[in-house]
Amino acid sequence: MKRVYLLLVGVFAILMALPLFLDNYALGIFVMIFFWAYVGQSWNVLTGYTGHISLGHALYIGIGAYASTYLAQTFGLSPWFGMLIGAIIAVIIALFLGFLGFRFGIRGVYFVIMTIAFAEITRLIVSHVEALGSFSGIFLDFNPSFWNFQFRGNIPYYYISFGFMLASLIAVRIIEVSKLGRFIIAIREDEEAAQALGVNTFKYNMIAIAISAFMTSLAGAFYANYIFYLHPNSLFGIALSIELILRPIVGGLGTLFGPIIGSFILTPLSEISRAYFAKGGLEGLHLILYGILAILVVLFMPKGIIVYVKRILKPILNPKREKP
Amino acid sequence: MATAVGAVIGMDSNLALQLIIQGLLLGGIYGLIAMGLSLIFGVMGVINFAHGQMMVIAMYVSYWIFVLLGVDPYLSLVIVAAVIFVLGYLIQSAVVNRILDYPEAMQVLPLVSMGLILENLALLLWGPDHRSPQTALSLEALWIGPVMIDVSRLIAFVLAIFITVLIFIFLKKTNIGKCIRAASDNRTGAILVGINVNRIYNASFALGAATTAAAGVLLLPIMPISPYMGHDFTLIAFVVVILGGMGNLIGALVGGLILGVAESASTLFLPATLKHVVSFSILIIIMLFRPQGIFGGKS
Numbered sequence: 001m002k003r004v005y006l007l008l009v010g011v012f013a014i015l016m017a018l019p020l021f022l023d024n025y026a027l028g029i030f031v032m033i034f035f036w037a038y039v040g041q042s043w044n045v046l047t048g049y050t051g052h053i054s055l056g057h058a059l060y061i062g063i064g065a066y067a068s069t070y071l072a073q074t075f076g077l078s079p080w081f082g083m084l085i086g087a088i089i090a091v092i093i094a095l096f097l098g099f100l101g102f103r104f105g106i107r108g109v110y111f112v113i114m115t116i117a118f119a120e121i122t123r124l125i126v127s128h129v130e131a132l133g134s135f136s137g138i139f140l141d142f143n144p145s146f147w148n149f150q151f152r153g154n155i156p157y158y159y160i161s162f163g164f165m166l167a168s169l170i171a172v173r174i175i176e177v178s179k180l181g182r183f184i185i186a187i188r189e190d191e192e193a194a195q196a197l198g199v200n201t202f203k204y205n206m207i208a209i210a211i212s213a214f215m216t217s218l219a220g221a222f223y224a225n226y227i228f229y230l231h232p233n234s235l236f237g238i239a240l241s242i243e244l245i246l247r248p249i250v251g252g253l254g255t256l257f258g259p260i261i262g263s264f265i266l267t268p269l270s271e272i273s274r275a276y277f278a279k280g281g282l283e284g285l286h287l288i289l290y291g292i293l294a295i296l297v298v299l300f301m302p303k304g305i306i307v308y309v310k311r312i313l314k315p316i317l318n319p320k321r322e323k324p
Numbered sequence: 325m326a327t328a329v330g331a332v333i334g335m336d337s338n339l340a341l342q343l344i345i346q347g348l349l350l351g352g353i354y355g356l357i358a359m360g361l362s363l364i365f366g367v368m369g370v371i372n373f374a375h376g377q378m379m380v381i382a383m384y385v386s387y388w389i390f391v392l393l394g395v396d397p398y399l400s401l402v403i404v405a406a407v408i409f410v411l412g413y414l415i416q417s418a419v420v421n422r423i424l425d426y427p428e429a430m431q432v433l434p435l436v437s438m439g440l441i442l443e444n445l446a447l448l449l450w451g452p453d454h455r456s457p458q459t460a461l462s463l464e465a466l467w468i469g470p471v472m473i474d475v476s477r478l479i480a481f482v483l484a485i486f487i488t489v490l491i492f493i494f495l496k497k498t499n500i501g502k503c504i505r506a507a508s509d510n511r512t513g514a515i516l517v518g519i520n521v522n523r524i525y526n527a528s529f530a531l532g533a534a535t536t537a538a539a540g541v542l543l544l545p546i547m548p549i550s551p552y553m554g555h556d557f558t559l560i561a562f563v564v565v566i567l568g569g570m571g572n573l574i575g576a577l578v579g580g581l582i583l584g585v586a587e588s589a590s591t592l593f594l595p596a597t598l599k600h601v602v603s604f605s606i607l608i609i610i611m612l613f614r615p616q617g618i619f620g621g622k623s
Contacts, residue, residue: 053432104612108428109371113562114611117604120559124601238555242436249433283452284444284551291441295434299422302430 003317015162019155027154031226033267034161035219040248040259041168042215045175047245048254050208051188052101053108056115058240059122060090060213064220065235066132069140072148074131079149083221087214093118094213095206102205116238123236137231140224149225157226164222165260168215172256175211184208188254246290250297252304261306266290338470343588349477350546351584352484353539355577357557358564359488360535366571367508367528370420370431374439375536376557381442382408382537383549384450390457390544397459398479401541405534412533416526424525439554446551456548480542487538488577491531495573504528508571536561556600563607569617578619 019027043057067086071077077085097118101111126132144150151157175181183204186194195201224230234240251262273286301307357379364372372378382404389400415438423431464475495501507514507524515521564583568575583603590602610617 051427053428055432055436100608100612106611106615109432110566110611110615112371112432113559113566114608116559116562117607121601121604124598128595128598242440245433246437282448284447287444288441288448291437291444294437294440295419298426298430298434298437299419302426 007313007317012166019158024154027158029268029271031154031157031161032271033263034158034165035222035226036244036247036267037260037263038161038164038168039216039219039244040251040263041165041172042212042219043244044248044254044259045172045215046208046212048248048258049175049181049184049188050205051191051254052205052209053112054115054209054212055112055238055241055245056117056119057212057216057244058236058238059115059119060094060216061220061223061240061244062119062122062126062232062235063090063093064217065224065230066126066138066220067217068149068221069138069224069230070132073138073140078147079221079225080147083218086221087217090213090217091210093122094209098206098209102202116241119236119238119241123232126236127232132232133230135232137229140228140230142228149221161222164219169256169260171211171215176256180204180207185254246294250294250305252306255304255306257309258304258306261309262304265305266293340589340592342471343591344585345471345473346477347585347588348581349473349481349584350588351581352481352577353542353546353580354560354564354584355580356484356487356539356542357536358561358568358576358580359491359573360532360539361561362565362568362571362573362576363491363535364529364532365565366573367504368420368424368525370424371435371562372529372532373432373435373558374415374442374554375532375561376559377439377442377446377554378408378411378533379536379540379543379557380446380549380551380554381411382540383544384446386541386544387450387455387457387549390459397457397541397544398483401483401538404541405537408537409530409534412530413526415533416529417522420529421522421525439558443551443554446554450551452551454548454550457544459545474546476545480546483542484539485577487535488573491535492573494531500524500527504531559600560603563603565617566607566610566615567618569619572617572619575617575619579617 015030018030022030039057039061042060043054047053064083064086067089068079068082071082071085072079097115100106101114106114127135132138140150142150144152175184183194183199184207186197186199187201187204191201220235223235247262247266248259249262250266251260252258270286270290273289277283277285297304357375361372361375364370364375385407386397386400386404389395389403390397419434419438423434459476466473466475466478495505503514503519503524504527506517506519507521507528511521514524560583564579565576566579567582568577568579583606586606587599587603590599594602
C-alpha cells in the first residue's frame, strides 16, 4: 500500500514541477486535462456512485459560469465568491430535480431524459434573458488580477485547475470511505435492497446530487474565466453534457482514478486532433473518433481503462505477491 | 378553446386556427418520428439516443439526391428510407445487440456516442451551414376560407398517416411483423418457438430507423437542415413517446399531434424559439404524474 502513496507523491511532484519545462500551449492542454478530470469526477459522484445517470450536467457548469460572470460584471463581485453563489444556485436546482426524480420514482432512462430536459429548458430560458446576453452570449473583459480570477499566461490556471482536481480527488476519497459513500454505493448496486436494509435512499440520493452539482458548477466559473466567452448553446447544450461524461466512462465509471485516467488519455487526443483536423478542414472528425472510441470501450472494456492500468501497475505496486 | 383564448388576449382567432392546423400537420410528422423510437423501445427496451441524428442523416441524403440528381424528396423517400434502414440494421447488429444485457447506464452511452458520430459525420460531409432546398412545392399554399395551409405540410401529414397505417398493417399481417411482435412480447418465448431474435431485433431497429428517415424526408421541404438539429428531434421524439406511452404506437401518433398543436399554439404567447420549453415542461409533468403515458393503463 505504501508504494501506491509513493507513486502518487511522485506523480504529484512531477505535475507540480511541470510548468518549469513546458511552453504555454502544452500547459493549456494540461489545464484542460485537469479541468475535464475535475468535471468528470464531479459527475462521477452522482452517476458513478449512485448509478443515476445525468446527461444534463452542463446545466451546472452553465449556472456556475453565468452566475459568477453576471455577479462580477454587475456588482463587481470577485468570481471567487461568485462561484460559491453560483454553486448554491446549482445545488438548489439540483435538489429540485432530485426531489422530482427520486420522490416520484423516475428512474433509469426516464431520469436521463429528465436531466436533459432541465438543461434544455434552462438553455432556452437563458437564451431569452437580455441581462445574460440572450442569444449572442457574454464576452468577458480581460482584467488580469487574482481578485478577478483572470491571469496572463497559463501557469496560474495550471495550478488552479490542478488544485481543483486534487481537491476533488481528496473529497471523493473522503466520501468513498465514509458512511455516505458506502450507502450511495449500496444504492447503485441495488436500491431496493439498500432501502430494505434501512438506508434512507432518498436522503443519500439527494446528498449525492447536491455534492455533484456543487462541484460541477465551480468548474463553470473557472471555465468562464479561462475561455472568456459564454454562450448558452455551448454552456448548457447537450454536447457539453456528453463531452463531460466520456472521460469518466472511458477511464472507469464509479472509480476514484477513472475520471483522471480517462482525462489524461482523451483530452490530449481531443485537443491535438481537434487542432490537427481543423487545419485540414475536417471539423468534427475528432468527435467521430471520440464516439467510436467510447463505443469500443463500452463494448470491449465496460469497466474502463483503469482495469488495465491497475494490471500494469500491480507488479510495481505489490512486488511480493507476484513471487510464487 | 384555443380560439377563445386567442380572442381573449386580443389575437385574431383566424391566426389561432391557422396555428392549430399548422401544428396538427406538423404533429403528424412528430408522430412518425416518435413511432420509430417507440417501436425500437417496445421491442428491445432500448432508448435510441441517436434517433434525431439518424433523421438528420436521412434529410441530408434526400437533400443530396435532390441537389445532385434533381429528384424531388417525395420521390426519393423510399430510397432514403432504404438507406437508413441499412444504417439502422448495421447499428443494431454491430452495437445495440451487444449491449442489451448491460445495465441501463452502460446502454445510454453507446447510443449517445452513435448520435455524436452521426452528427459530426453530417458536419464533416455537409458543413455547418443551414440549407433549405427549394423543392417544387415548398412555397405553395392553399387557402381554405381564411386559413392558409402549406401544401408541403399537408402532403407531409397525409403521407405520415399513410406510412403509419402501412407500418400497422406490416406488424399485424406479415410474418416478420408477427415475429417482431412476438419478440417484443416475450423474448425467451420467441427464441423457444425458433425465431432468430437477433435478426428480428436488427429488422426492428432498421424499421424504426427507416420510419424516422421517412419523417425526415417529409420535413425537408418544411424546415432548413443543419447538422445540429438532431438533438432537438431526439428530444421531441422522447416527449411524444412519453406522452403516448413507451412502446405504444398509436399513442406515439396521437402524442405527436398533441405536441404539434401545443407547440404551435404556444407561439401565440411565447416567442417561437421558446416553444420547446413548452414541450419539455409537458415532458416533465407527464413523467411525474402519468409515467405510463396518457393512453397507458395502470403502470
